[in-house]
Amino acid sequence: MRTQLKAALGLFAGTLLCMAPQATALPGVAAGDAARTTAAQAAPDTVARAAADPAYKILVFSRTAGFRHSSIDDGITALRALGTANNFTVDATEDPGTFTTANLAQYKAVVFLSTTGDVLGGAQQTAFESYVTGGGGYVGIHAAADTEYDWPFYEGLAGALFHSHPAIQPATVEVEDRAHDATAHLGGTWQRTDEWYNYRTNPRTTAHVLASLDESSYTGGNMNGDHPIAWCKDYRGGRAFYTGGGHTDESYTDPAFRRHLLGGVRWAAGMTNADCRPESGYTSLFDGSGTTGWQQAGPGGFTLADGTLTSHGGLGLFWHSAREITGDYSLKLDWKASGDDNSGVFLGFPASSDPWSAVNNGYEIQIDATDAADRTTGAVYGFKSADLPARDAALNPPGEWNTYELRVTGERLEIFLNGSKINDFTNTDPARSLRQGHIGLQNHGDGDDVAFRNIRVKQSGTSPGPRTGRVTGVNGKCLDVDNSGTADGTKVQVWTCNGSAAQSWTVATDGTLKALGKCLDVSGGGSADGTRIQLWTCNGSGAQKWAAQSDGTVRNPQSGKCLDASGGTWNDGTPVHLWSCHTGPNQKWTLP
Template sequence: MRSFLRPALGVATAALAVLACTSQAAPVSAADAAYDVLVFSKTAGFRHDSIAAGTQAIRDLGAANNFTVTATEDAAAFTTGNLAQYEAVVFLNTTGDVLNASQQSVFESYIGSGGGFVGVHAAADTEYGWSFYGNLVGAYFASHPHIQQATVRVENRAHAATAHLPQTWTRTDEWYNYQTNARSTARVLATLDESSYSGGSMGADHPHSWCKTYNGGRAFYTGGGHTQASYAEPAFRAHLLGGIRYAAGRAKADCRPETGYTTLYNGSTSGWSQAGPGSFSNADATLTSVGGMGLYWYSGKQFTDYSLKLDWRLAGDDNSGVFIGFPPSSDPWSAVNNGYEIQIDATDAADRTTGAVYTFKSADIAARDAALNPPGEWNTYELLVEGERLQVFLNGVKINDFTNTDPARSLAGHIGIQNHGTGDDASFRNIRIKELGTPPPTGNTTVQAEAFSAASGVTPFTKTGANGGQTLGYIDPGDWAAYQGVDLTGVTSFRARIVSGGPGGTIQVRTGSTTGTVLGSVAVPNTGSWTSFADVTTALAGVPSGPQTLYLTFTGSGSGLFDVDDFTLMKGSGGAGPIVGLGGKCLDVRNAGTGDGTQIQIYTCNGSAAQTWSVTPNSTVRALGKCLDVSAGGSADGTKIQLWTCNGTGAQNWSAQADGTVRNPQSGKCLDVSGNNSADGTAVHLWTCHSGANQKWTLP
C-alpha cells in the first residue's frame, strides 16, 4: 500500500477487488537477459518426423525472444565444458538410450550445478535404465492411442508455459499414457480429460505437462509435440517457450508438488464479499481490481492453521496485498487493524514491498528479487500459517518468516485480497487453501531467532544459508532476546542452529526475565567461519508449562560472539530424535542438504539436525522440514530413498513393524542399508523385506 499511510496505531491499508484477465498470445519475455539453449534430438528407437519442425520452431522462438539455439544429435556434445555454456538443454523427441555412462555423469553434474531441462513428448520414452533421468523427466512413457483431438485441462495458469492458455485447451496430438503419475514429485500444470478422447489409461488424474526442481536444477516436461502441425500452433509454441524460459531460469514458478488444496476461487465467487469501495471484475477465472480502496474477502469461513496459495499479477507499477487473520466485517479497516497484510508492490520501501508483512517485517529482499517475476507476468504466493507463525513463499522460495506477538492481532481469521485504487491494476487466480489442523501438543517448536518480541544489543542480520534469510546477529556479552507467548508445555531440551567466525560463547535459556532462573545453557563454538552453520543442544530442567516469555541471554569474552539462526524447543514425548540402524549408525540426510532429492544414508551418530527425525506413527518421517520419500513412488528393489517436500503421497508413508523393520505400505518394501554395509555414507534404499540386521531400526 504505497500511497496509504497508517494511522498512529501502525495500520496498513486494506481494499480489495476481483480480476478480469484476457489470454495473452504469448508469455511476456522481451525483457529476458540473453541466454543459450541446446536442442538435443538423438534417437535410438522410434524417430519422429516432427523433429525438424520442432527444432526450427525453437530456433524461431529464440530469434524472437533473445536466446540462441544450437541443435545437435551428437551425444559427444555432452561434455562439462560444452554444457556449461547453455542455460537449458531440450530433449526434443529423443528415444531409447542416447547417452553413455560418462555423458550421463556430465549431464547429472550440469543439472546439479543449476542447469535446466526441457523434455518434449518422447523425452519420456528415453533412458529407461537411468534412474536420475527418470526422476528428472518425471514419468516414463507407457503407451499411446492413435492421433486424435482431446481436451487438455490447465490446472496451473501461473506458470509461463500455461499462463496464456484457457482453462480448457482443445488440440490434436498423440496422447501419452505414463507408467507412473508425476503428481507426487512435480507440480502438474495440465492434465488430459480422458472422456474427451479414446485410449487413455490413467483415469481421472492424467498429468500431461509438469515442472519440478531436481538436484539443484529445473525441469519442464510436456506430453505434446508428436505432430509436425504442433509446432505451427501459436498456443503450443507459447507453451514450449514458457517451459524453456522456466528451465533457463528466466521465468520463476512454484514447481513444488501440490495436493490436498480446496479451491476458494477459480472462477466462482461463491462465499466472497466486497468490503468498502471498488470491486473486482471476474472473467476467465481471473479477478481484476477495480477502483478502491476496498477488500474482497472470503466470508464463507475463518481459518487457523493453513497453507493459502494464490496466483497474482501486476500490470505495471501497481499496488495490492493479501490480508489474513481478521474478523468478519463489512469495514475494510477491520482487516487493517486486526490482521496483517502481505504486500504486493515491488517498488515501495523495504517494510512495505512485495513479500513484506506490511510495516511489520521486510521480506528478505535478495531472496525476493531472485524469485520475483516482473509486472505483466504471474507470481505465486504461499502463506503458511502455523499458530502465530507466518512464512511467506514467493514462487516456491521462502522470503519472509514472521511471528505475531501482538495480542490485539492474530493470524487466525478470514482472508482477503485488496483493490487499492484506480490505476492500481492487480489480478488474482486460483486461490486455494489447505487446512493443516492444530499441531499436536507433542510436536517440537522451531522459532526464527531474529523474530524476537524484545531485545537488547542484537539485531537481525541478512545471511546466505540462513533459514528464513536472516540470523540474530551482532551478539556481544550481556545481550539478550525475548520471545513472547512460547508454549513450553512438555519441553525437555533446546537446540539452536548457530554460526560463528568469532570467539563463540554461551546461550542461556531463561523465563520470566533476563535474570530469571537458567533452565539450561549450551556452549557455542567457533564453527570455522561466518558461513558454516552447526547445531548445539542442551537439556532443560524446571521448565514451566503453558505460554511463557522465553529469554535467550548471551555470555562470552570479546565481541561478535556468534549468530543464532533459529532454535527448536524439543518435547520428550514428541517422537523426535535419531533413528538408529546397522552398526549403531544413525539415519542421516547427506551433507544436511535440504534440496528435493537429497540422498539418505547412515552415518556415525552426532546429534545434528540432519539426524533428528520426527516420526508420526503410520505416517511421515521428517527431518529438516521435509519428508523421507521413496523416489518417484517406486517399488523396485534398490529404489532411492531421499528427502523431499512433504506432499501426503504413499511414497512418504512409513510404518514401523514389530520385527524392527520400517515399511513403506505403498510398495510393501522396507527401509534397507545398501549392501549390509555399516560404513559412514552408505546409502539407504528400498528393498524386499527380510528382517535382516540392515533392515532393523530403533525409532525415537
Template sequence: MCRRLIGALAAGMLLAAGGAAVAPPEAAEAAAPLSRVLVFSKTAGFRHDAIPAGIAAIRQLGAANGFAVAATEDAGAFTAGNLGQYQAVVFLNTTGDVLDGGQQSAFESYVAAGGGYVGVHAAADTEYDWPWYGGLVGAYFASHPATQPATIRVEDRGNASTSHLSPTWSRTDEWYNYRTNPRSRVKVLASLDESSYSGGSMGGDHPITWCQEYGGGRSWYTGLGHTPQTYSDATFTRMLLGGIRIAAGAAPADCRPETGYTALFDGTQATFGQWRQAGPGGFTLADGTLSSYGGMGLLWYPVRTFGNYSLKVDWMMPGDDNGGVFVGFPDPQGDPWRPVDAGHEIQIDATDGDPSRTTGSVYSFSAPDAAVRDAALNPPGSWNSYEIGVHGQRVEVWLNGVKVNDYTSGRNIADGYLGLQNDGAGLDISYRNVRIRTDGPSQPPATDLARGRSVTASSVEPNSPHAPGNAVDGNSGTRWGSAHSDPQWITVDLGASYRLDRVRLNWETAYGRAYQIHVSPNNSTWTQVYATSSGDGGVDDVPISANGRYLRVTGTQRGTQWGYSLWDLNVYGG
C-alpha cells in the same frame, strides 16, 4: 494496501511485536538472461516427423527472444566442457537409448551444476534403463491411443509457461499414458481430461505438463509435441518458451510438488460466489481471473476461518499498481479497515519506497529480503505466485517458490479469515487460483456459524443506511417488503452447507408481517422449516432444525401496513 499511513495503531503494534526474531530468508540466485540452448533430437526407436518443425520453432523462439540455439543428434556433444556453455538442453522427441555411460555421467554432472532440462513428448520414451533420467523427466511413456482432440485442464496459471492459457485448452495431439503418476514428485502445470477423449488409462488423474527441481538443476516436461502442426501453434510455442526459460533459470517458477490443497477460488462463478466484498469497489470475473476495480475494499472468504495453513494465490499487476493478500483477521462487518487493524497484509507493490511496504512484506511489520525478492519477482504484466504459511503467530512468504520473508507476529492470527485487496481506482490487480492446505494440529472449526457469525442479507433501497450484503432481492420494487400483495423473497447463500439451528431476523420497521423460511442444498429444491402469520415485533428469533447452504425468507402482505424491509439476518448452526 494504499499508501496512506496506518498511523499510531500500526506503530503501537510494531512496538508490541518487541523485535520478534525474523529467520533469514532462503538464498536465491538472480535469474540470468537466457543466452544459449542446445536441442538434442537423437532417436534410437520411433522417429517423429515433427522433429524438423520443432527445431525450426525453437530457433525462431531464440531469434525473437535473444538466445542462440544449437541443434544436434550427435551424442558426442554430451561432455562436461561442451554442455557447460548451455543453460538448458532440450530433449526433442528423443527415443530409445541415446547416450552411453560416459555421456550420461556428463549430463548428470551438468544438471547437478544447475543445468536445465526440457523434455518434449517422446523425451519420456527415452533411456528406460537409466533411472536417474526417469526421475529427471518425471515419468516414462507407457502407451498412447490414436491422435485425437482432447481437453487440457490448466492447473497452474501462475507459471511462466502456462500463465497465458485459459483454464481449459482444447487441442489435437498424441496423448501419452505414463507408467507412473508423477504428481507427488513434480509440480503439475496441466493435466488431461480423460473424459474428453478415448484411450486415457491413468484413472482420471492424468498429468501432461509439469516442472520440478531435480538433482541440483531444473526440469520441465510436456507430453505435447507429436505432430508437426504443433510447432506452428503460437499458444504451444509460447508455452515451450516459458518451459525453456524456467529450465534455464531465466524465469522464476515454483516447481515444488503440490498436493492436498483445496480450491477457494478456481476460476468459476460458483467459487467466486462464496466470496464477499467489504468496502467500495470490487472484482470482475473473466477467463477464470478476478480483476479489481475501485476501492479501497477487500474481497474476503466468509465460509470459515483458518489457522495453521499454506495459502497459495497467483497474482498479476499490469503496471505500477497495488494490492495485497490479507490473513488472520476477524469478520470485517463491511469495513475493509478492520482487517488492516487486526490482521496482516502480504503486500503487492514492488515500487513503494518503504521496504516494509513492498512486495513480499508483511505490511508495515516485516520487510522482505530485497535481493532475494527481486531475483524471484516476475515483472509487471507477468503472473507471480505467493505461498503464505501461517502457523501460530509465524508468517512465512514464498514468492514463485523462493522464501522472501519469515516473521513472528505480535498478533494472534491463528484463527482468522482470508481476503484479496482491491486498493483503489487505477491501482489494478488480478488474482486467480486461490487454494489452501490446512496442516496444523489445531484448526478452527469448519463451521464457524456455530459461533454465531453474522451473515448479512439486506435490502437495497434509496437512502438506506444499511449495506446490501450478500442477498438476492426478489422484489421488483425498490425495497424488499414494499406494499405488494405478491409474495416477496430474499435468498442468502451461506457459502457452504451447515446444520442450521436458529435464524434471527431484525426488521427495519415493526409493521405486521407473515413470512416463511425455507432452506435448500442447491438453490433449487426448497424445504419449508418455519412459517408464521403473526410477526409484529422488530426482532424475530426463530428456532429451526435443518441442513442446507441456501436460506430463503418469503413474505406476504398481512393487512394494509406492509412497508418494512428486512435488513439483517443471522444464522446459527454447527
C-alpha cells in the same frame, strides 16, 4: 533487484502507503466473463513482458535410437523461430559427443526433442548429470519420456517414462496452473489433437503438474482419471520441464503450443520463476468460475474475466466471508501486477464490512515492489521486510504471474514467492492471531491494477492432530505437575524427566496444553510478570491458550507473554510463571 523489474519500473522509488485512501469508488465485482475460458488463447512468438530476457543459448538434442518422429524438424524450426523472437540462440544436434562438461556449460537449457531409446553413453550421462546438478535446465518434449529407461537420474529428471499410447485424437487438456509461463496464456481448458501418452508412473508426487488430460474426453487413457501431461520440478539443483504434446507436425505451427514451449524453455533457462514444488490437498476458494462466498468491503471492487479477478478503484477489500480459516494452514494464490501497482493479501481478520478492520486486526502481505522495505513485495506490511535479495531473485516483473504461499504454523508466518522462502514472521501481538480469521484481497485504488487467480487453501493435513509426550525445557528438565495433583490450582514446575503421567502433556488442536485431564492455565487470566501458571479445569478461555513460536518460546497470546521457568537456578521444583518474552534458556521449550 532483477534487471527486468528495474527496467519495467524505471527505477521508480514509490512512496505510496498501502492503505492510503484513494478518490474514485467503483461498485462491487464487475460482471465479466465469469466462466473459465474453455479454449486456448492464441499467442504470438514474442512474449509481451516488461523487458527482454538477456541473450542466452539452448541446445536442442534430437537423437533417436528407436522410433523417429517426423515432427522433429518442425520442432527445431519452431524453437529457432522462438529464439529469434525472444533473444535466445538454438544449437541443434544429434551428436552425443556434444555432451561434455565444457560444452554444456555454454547453455542455459538442454531440450530433449522427441528423443527415443538410449541416446547417451556413460561419460556423456555423467557430464549431463553434472550440468543439471550445477543449475542447468532441462526441457523434455513428447518422446523425451521414451528415452533412457535404464538411467535412474534421467527418469527422475523427466518425471515419468512412457508406457503406451492410443491413436492420435482430440482431447481436453485441463490447465491446473495458470501462473507458470508455459500455461499462463491458456484458459482453464485447452482443446487440442495429439498423441496422448500414458506413463509408467504418476509424476504428481514429485513434480508440480501444470496440465492434465480429461480421460473422459478421449479413448485410451489408462491412468485412472489422474493423467498429468505437462509438469515442472526442481531437480537436484537444476530445473526440469516436460510436456507430453508435440507428436504431430501441426503442433509446431499452433501459436498456443509454441507459446507453451516458449514458457517451458524460459523457465528451465531461469528467465522466469515459478513455484514448481509438488502440490496436493488444497481446496479452492476461487477457481475462476465465480465469486460465491466472497464479499466486497468498502469502495471499488474486482472485475471477473477469463478466470481472473482484477482490482479496480478502492480503497477496499474483497474477502472470503464463507469461511473463517483456523489453525495451521497454507494459502496459495497467483497474482500479477501490470506495472507499478499496489495491492496486498490479508490474513487473520474478523468478519466485517469495513476494510479497515482487516488493517487494524489482521496482517497484510504486500504486493508493491517499489515501496519502503517494510511495505514492499513480500513484506508483512509495517511489521517486517522480506529478505530483499531472496525476494528480488524470486520475483517476476510486472506483466508476469507470481505465486505466493503463505504458510501459518502456530503464530508463525512463512512467506514463499514462486517457491522460494522470502520472509519468516512471528506474531507477538496478543490482539491479533494468524491462526484465526478470514482472508482478503485489497483493491488499493484507481490505477492500481493487480490480478489474482487460483486461490486455494490446505488446512486438513496441515493442521496437526493432538500430540502427546513430554515438554522439555531448561537444563533438560520436564514440565511437571506437582505430585501428580489434579486439584484446580496445582503448581506446575520443572523436574528431572521421569516418564510419569505428571510429565505427559497433550498439545491439543485448540491451542491448549493438557496433563492429567486438565489444562495449563494463567492464574486469573493475568498478564503481569510473575503471574502463577497452574493446572486448572479446561474452560476454553484465553488463559489456557498457548502458541509455540519459531524461536523456541511458548507464548500465551492473550497476555503476549511467555511460559518461563522462574529464577536463575532451575532446580527440581522450580515453578513456572508468566514473564515478558526474552528468549533466554528458561523460556525455551520443546513440545511433543
